[in-house]
Amino acid sequence: MKFYKYILLLLLVNVVASCNDFLDEPTSKSTNIPVSSLEHLDALLNDYSQFNTESNSTAIFGTDDFGFETELFDASPGGNAYSISMAQYGLWDRENVQFDIRAYWPQEWEKIFTANLVLLNLPDVSGDDNEKKQIKAEAHFIRVYSYFQLANTYCLPYSDATGSELGLPIKQSTSFEENLERVTLSETWAFMEEDLQKALELSRDFEEVNSLNRSWRASTAAVNAFAARFYLALNDYVKAQEHAQTALNEYSVLRDYNSEMQFSDQPAEITLFNTDGTTEQFNIDFPYTHDTQNADLQLEWGESYYYRVLDNGQWKYWPSQELLGLYDQSYDLRYKYHIVEGFSYDQASAVDPPYDYPGYIFFDRSKILSGPSVSEMMLIKAECQVRQGDFGSGITTVNMLRAMRMDNTAPSSVINLAASSQSEALVKVLEERRREMPFVHRWYDVRRYNNNNDPADDVVISRTFYPFNRNSILGADTPINFTLDKNSRKYATPIPDSDIISSNGVLQQNTY
Numbered sequence: 001m002k003f004y005k006y007i008l009l010l011l012l013v014n015v016v017a018s019c020n021d022f023l024d025e026p027t028s029k030s031t032n033i034p035v036s037s038l039e040h041l042d043a044l045l046n047d048y049s050q051f052n053t054e055s056n057s058t059a060i061f062g063t064d065d066f067g068f069e070t071e072l073f074d075a076s077p078g079g080n081a082y083s084i085s086m087a088q089y090g091l092w093d094r095e096n097v098q099f100d101i102r103a104y105w106p107q108e109w110e111k112i113f114t115a116n117l118v119l120l121n122l123p124d125v126s127g128d129d130n131e132k133k134q135i136k137a138e139a140h141f142i143r144v145y146s147y148f149q150l151a152n153t154y155c156l157p158y159s160d161a162t163g164s165e166l167g168l169p170i171k172q173s174t175s176f177e178e179n180l181e182r183v184t185l186s187e188t189w190a191f192m193e194e195d196l197q198k199a200l201e202l203s204r205d206f207e208e209v210n211s212l213n214r215s216w217r218a219s220t221a222a223v224n225a226f227a228a229r230f231y232l233a234l235n236d237y238v239k240a241q242e243h244a245q246t247a248l249n250e251y252s253v254l255r256d257y258n259s260e261m262q263f264s265d266q267p268a269e270i271t272l273f274n275t276d277g278t279t280e281q282f283n284i285d286f287p288y289t290h291d292t293q294n295a296d297l298q299l300e301w302g303e304s305y306y307y308r309v310l311d312n313g314q315w316k317y318w319p320s321q322e323l324l325g326l327y328d329q330s331y332d333l334r335y336k337y338h339i340v341e342g343f344s345y346d347q348a349s350a351v352d353p354p355y356d357y358p359g360y361i362f363f364d365r366s367k368i369l370s371g372p373s374v375s376e377m378m379l380i381k382a383e384c385q386v387r388q389g390d391f392g393s394g395i396t397t398v399n400m401l402r403a404m405r406m407d408n409t410a411p412s413s414v415i416n417l418a419a420s421s422q423s424e425a426l427v428k429v430l431e432e433r434r435r436e437m438p439f440v441h442r443w444y445d446v447r448r449y450n451n452n453n454d455p456a457d458d459v460v461i462s463r464t465f466y467p468f469n470r471n472s473i474l475g476a477d478t479p480i481n482f483t484l485d486k487n488s489r490k491y492a493t494p495i496p497d498s499d500i501i502s503s504n505g506v507l508q509q510n511t512y
Contacts, residue, residue, distance in 0.1 A: 056149070057104060167185040204218065221305050226306065258333065263286065266291055314366075331406050382429045489512045
């Protein structure tokens with residue numbers, strides 16, 4: 001693959017920076033990399049900037065959490081509330097997305113390359129045998145994590161009906177000549193599960209990792225938390241709950257939004273131009289988490305087992321009306337702090353005349369924590385309990401999370417959910433999951449909802465927005481309906497065309 005040929009040089013530069021001058025000579029286009037100690041391999045895994053970012057436009061824009069609003073487009077000068085890229089990903093344009101030069105595809109393959117580099121060199125380096133075992137398990141964890149991301153973005157959802165569909169190339173080396181042919185989806189998921197079992201051999205205490213503020217490094221809790229996510233995607237609720245509980249047994253600290261969240265002391269002051277010719281000043285109140293653009297606060301957040309962030313380089317998370325309607329706007333502190341009123345004044349320049357549309361903010365304007373977390377494990381546990389018939393326990397579990405997210409002055413009937421049946425409990429738990437983790441998990445969730453044995457949770461996403469072509473959104477045209485059906489092949493994002501070409505046709509494109 002084209003991108004694969006540039007990763008080696010980039011990784012070597014990173015290792016040089018981390019390990020002083022252990023590279024004594026230039027590296028040619030080969031796998032004969034002069035790695036001589038465990039320290040060198042550990043340095044590769046210690047560069048969080050290489051692993052933490054997920055710039056997945058499909059996940060960011062492609063679900064019903066993201067709002068496509070014609071009124072917002074009209075109110076922003078030149079329609080700048082939305083870019084053509086946002087429309088292409090968010091309205092499932094599978095013809096032109098393949099030409100996106102900033103596609104997510106190479107990011108995760110770079111991480112896989114690093115994992116393979118570590119695994120290939122590990123047997124030949126000096127170092128403590130136990131630490132070698134930990135590094136090996138961590139490399140398998142990195143590889144399966146990235147394969148999971150790629151499979152859930154560039155392949156169809158996995159089920160008995162889709163097992164023979166195209167999966168991913170299986171890359172277990174750093175060779176540029178390794179086969180690029182895509183194996184089946186069944187083979188891809190089998191390979192991932194094999195990697196996961198090897199990753200679960202890790203025995204590194206989370207408190208040790210977290211106390212050093214290094215939650216980008218794998219731990220026993222992190223791997224089990226990811227395993228819970230993995231098996232939830234396969235609708236294996238027994239294993240998903242077991243692994244979620246294992247992670248929670250090791251670490252279960254939640255932030256209390258009543259005492260551990262506040263607004264920024266740096267509001268954005270915006271001048272609004274009213275239709276009557278007057279002006280007024282408006283202060284956009286951001287959460288204090290908006291103020292940081294480095295990893296310090298993100299690593300100190302405290303709920304993440306493994307540090308990764310969904311990164312929207314376009315700085316616009318427009319919550320849909322459907323998503324906004326799920327929050328109790330009087331008492332839900334996630335709405336208070338993360339749904340930022342007047343965001344359209346700032347990020348869409350909708351000030352003349354003023355048009356107020358909120359934005360979603362977690363860290364600065366682009367990042368939302370996406371790695372496995374305590375709150376995700378509680379939600380996985382709750383969902384699995386409900387789906388296995390113990391809906392009362394599922395509601396109890398989810399209410400433990402809500403106690404940390406709802407205003408503690410609210411009536412107990414508002415803070416605590418209640419359900420009189422399994423079906424009612426499932427609806428409430430899945431809605432809570434959406435409130436807690438908007439944008440981050442919705443793409444993966446809709447895929448699994450539409451491919452499990454419960455038709456009650458199926459999702460068809462439909463939007464009304466302006467038509468568009470390869471270059472622009474046609475805001476002067478009549479809005480039309482866009483629909484992503486339950487079994488649409490559009491659930492597989494196209495692989496970048498440049499990689500299809502560079503593989504000389506070995507790497508096969510998705511069909512629609």
